[in-house]
Amino acid sequence: MSAARSPRRSARTRLLVFRVTVLVLTGAFFVIPLLSMLDFSTRVFGGDGRTGAAWALLATDPLLRGAIGTSLLLSLLTVVGMLVLLVPTLVWVRLRVPRLGRTVEFLCLLPLTVPPLVIIVGLTNVTAWLSYLFGDTPSWLAFLYVVLVLPYAYRALDAGLSAIDVTTLAEAARSLGAGWFTVIVSVVVPNIRTALISASFISIALVLGEYTFASLLNFDTLQVAIALQSKSNAQESVAASLASILVAALLLVGLSFISGRRRSGRAVVATAVAPTPTGPAPTPPQEPR
Amino acid sequence: MGQGDQLSRQFRPARLLPVLGVVPFLGYLLVFLVVPTLTVVVGAFVEDGRPSLAVVRDLADPAVLGSLTNSLVLSAVTALIGGMVGALLAYAVVTGPADGALRRLVTSVCGVLAQFGGVTLAFAFIATLGISGVVSVWLDQNLGTGLTSSTWLFSLKGLVLVYAYFQIPLMVIVFLPALDGIRVQWREAAENLGASTGQYWRMVGLPLLTPAFLGSLLLLFANAFAAYATAAALVSQGNPIIPLWIRSALTSEVVLGHANFAYALALEMIVVVAVVMTGYSLLVRRTARWLG
């Protein structure tokens, strides 16, 4: 009778075997390149042993140092720009012009469908004007980066605003006598902290990893510098690549553990990185018992 | 209370005031998104200041058509690979506890890897399978392959492997919500009505997931088609795919005899991506109705 002993148990075992196999195989596929980067960047060519020379260069090489600084500055500017542009707009739309909600969503997700390449190609007039206006600093790249991060930031902020039922809070605040500015600054913003952090982290991660705009406009951001450096010192480039991926990973993985309440946190992170142009933000189903 | 009254009420100034709050946002998008796109679309049909189809006709050049084919094939293949593996991985994750550490870890790691394009990814694979890559060396020593002397990584085949690195995680992120939408009651009801595991998947599970799966494949396709940085970092010469043609067109003065060839290429990209994304949004609506 052993075959029919516990049909559910054997089904569960089969599932477990499947899960472990898939997770191990894909895990290996994703980890091996990262380990290879570590190995490559610490190898002593033509000899034995390990060296941290390439990694030390990250801190001392002027090209990289400059590029890291540029990228960090750009991240900061992008985050500020994104927050200033999106937060008031989204809150305003929710509270005062809900009819435009769908339109704003569509617009925010539009950058996903327009390849960055196309934007660069079509921007020659605008970029010429911008570089005239701001000079030779790469800082005005931030304007373009804000468009790039728009879909992801929108998803994060939208999930955060949905989770707290902005309209009810605003109505309550207004009935107690608050003006619109107070409502936005003192009532809404403190309650969407998780979403704000999420949107910011994702923006930073995206800016640090951005290459297309920077390279085609000839600016030395982190990724561009890494690519340039590869010609002279491959190990240093690999070390820098690994470092940047680890930083981005720390940001995003840390984000999912910072978000306090599990339900909204998960929705915020998941929707923030999922570039679905349409469709509702995923919410966990209520299982009745 | 006639129609006239209602119309005039709609357009009274006080009503329009709140809408003005959205103007800065709209203006920003106009300048940095809409204008470039329109510039491209219009510019592709202009030659020396006059409307013309000449630039667009350059797209029919055999070399360009070859790159288009390569781009389409590359996108399709990586979409399929990413779709299959990603769907399996998503299923392996979703069958675990919903708030468990595994799921959160995989979701956030996939979030990172899906954005992991460009330079970093290129170097990761160079370090692994390039000429002095770790795995290349190992494979050559143990399996007698010739990887340390081949440049296959920088060809289309190499691109397929490298693209998989961000297509699979993207699939996981996009497909996971659909899998979440599969209610456990459907499985139990099917079992109770007499269905075996195979019958459940054939008659309930797969039909329900197919729109979401196809939609996700389309998204992956568009993502691969528009990807630039990775290919740019791996391939330093030649234009095997359309995005690299644009690089050439932008960085050299005259390509194929027309100064604004880049516009035509960009227009081609817009058309392909737009078609694919339209299909995607149609499928997403069906998915939302069943699994939302």
Next chain:
Amino acid sequence: MTADASPPAEHGSVEVRLEDLHRRYGDVRALDGLSLTLAPGELVALLGPSGCGKTTALRILAGLEEPTSGRVVVGGRDLTTVPANKRDMGMVFQAYSLFPHLSARANVEFGLKLRGVRPGPRRARALEMLELVGLAAQADRYASQLSGGQQQRVALARALAFQPSVLLLDEPLSALDAKVRAQLRDEIRRVQLEVGTTTLFVTHDQDEALAMADRVGVMNAGRLEQLDAPQVLYAAPRSAFVADFVGLMNRVPAEVVDGQVRVLGVALPALEGSVDRGRGVALIRPEQLQLVRTPTGSARVVAVSFQGPVSRAQVRTGQGTELVVLLSGSAAAGLAEGAPVDVRVDAAGLLVASS
């Protein structure tokens, strides 16, 4: 609305036996020795608070969960190790169980299709079942186009289409709103009587259980406390838990002497299950109490709430006990807050629990 002892329906209803079922999850005992027999064609309701194990018992019967020990016997066959899809049972879930990509008709046909019924007879049978639940006109609608009540009716038609030997209902009305619930309750019972399938019905709503079932089993912490016809359960609860759970119960300090309960100034026989002697708490139903308006009354009316056909009065006795009394419209007329009353008990016997 109970069925009297009538012969089983034409296609042969079966007896269902759950024998000493245990289910443990680590330290938690979801089921602690549940034994239950359903006579052919009978509708038994399992009633209890959440976590009492009623749903676990149903799911073990359905084959969706496995018991740690115990047997499931249906129609004389031991089904304990038989997989869920081979048990020939129809189940209605609490919600969301209709397949969204299939029409109502296709949903109902699902079980028939799996059993190899040809398309023609399949369609006819599906329509027949949809007519039985009153939804023939909605046959081509999809779940998203049907209301909650309609969805559950389709689910019922689907569960019965292939003439299962057992019908299982897992809180089918809990997700619906009150008015729909009442209507559907009668529907389900009508259909079940017409088809004659042995049925196990799980709910936490006692009104449902009492109204629909031939017998009701009250469960608590994985055990069956009492299994009886609704009237018996209500009038003669055998334990304090059952008495408290089913219907409203007043708890009045009392004393048991020589098999007699002394409470509220009267002495009545103590029912089986009461405390042997000494102090205890007498369990009295609101409708077993009467109020007599008298200026010398020792109790005071605290509040009266009008509930349509009856009224409910809250009364505080001279000793400080709070009582709920059910009054007819006329008895409650003009009863004011603070009015002095005497409380009388009108019962053949009382159950006394330990305090």
